[in-house]
Amino acid sequence: MNAKAQPEARRIGYARPVTSVGRQTQPYGSIAPFAIGLSDTICAMSVRNLNQLLADTMTMRDLYKKHHWQVSGPSFHSLHLLFDDHHREQEALVDRLAERVQMLGGVSIAMSHDVAEATRIPRAPRGREEVSAQLSRLLRAHEIVLTEARTFARQAADTGDDGTNDLLVSDVIRTNEKQVWFVAEHLVDPTAMRADPAPDGDRNPLA
Numbered sequence: 454m455n456a457k458a459q460p461e462a463r464r465i466g467y468a469r470p471v472t473s474v475g476r477q478t479q480p481y482g483s484i485a486p487f488a489i490g491l492s493d494t495i496c497a498m499s500v501r502n503l504n505q506l507l508a509d510t511m512t513m514r515d516l517y518k519k520h521h522w523q524v525s526g527p528s529f530h531s532l533h534l535l536f537d538d539h540h541r542e543q544e545a546l547v548d549r550l551a552e553r554v555q556m557l558g559g560v561s562i563a564m565s566h567d568v569a570e571a572t573r574i575p576r577a578p579r580g581r582e583e584v585s586a587q588l589s590r591l592l593r594a595h596e597i598v599l600t601e602a603r604t605f606a607r608q609a610a611d612t613g614d615d616g617t618n619d620l621l622v623s624d625v626i627r628t629n630e631k632q633v634w635f636v637a638e639h640l641v642d643p644t645a646m647r648a649d650p651a652p653d654g655d656r657n658p659l660a
């Protein structure tokens with residue numbers, strides 16, 4: 454007598470293999486605007502600008518984490534903490550920029566390979582750099598972001614996209630300007646560190 458064929462027991466952790474790539478519901482670069490009183494043309498321009506700024510802000514965020522991990526030297530502890538604070542602030546900007554793109558009916562850039570192709574911030578090496586090079590690299594990246602953010606903010610104001618203008622001015626520009634201040638103050642003139650004797654004019658006449 455033949456035993457009745459039993460179905461193979463389902464293995465723990467079984468998952469169906471992925472056999473096809475999911476269909477895209479909206480291609481990158483296209484606009485499917487909501488009824489927010491802005492024309493398709495204005496939404497498309499803001500989305501294009503915001504996605505550029507998003508790619509650069511994601512790169513800025515990752516640059517801060519790289520430096521947070523790789524920083525070394527006498528100022529290690531303070532810079533390690535400062536770079537992580539700035540990373541968190543950049544991460545908050547990334548989310549606000551990406552969600553603004555979606556609000557305007559666009560598709561936000563998201564994956565690192567796409568960001569690497571789109572960003573205007575120069576590529577950093579994989580290896581460690583000395584602190585002065587890290588600081589200079591960050592300041593250059595901030596300058597790129599600030600220059601384009603001001604241009605995009607003016608374009609948004611001129612076209613009546615006040616929400617985008619406010620995001621760029623109140624969040625992106627102000628955060629980046631503050632971070633430039635905190636980073637630049639770590640660029641110390643080495644000659645100011647020497648414990649030279651005080652010049653005559655600085656001596657206490659009562660001493």
Ligand SMILES: [Fe+2]
Pocket residue numbers: 521537
């Ligand atoms: Fe950490």
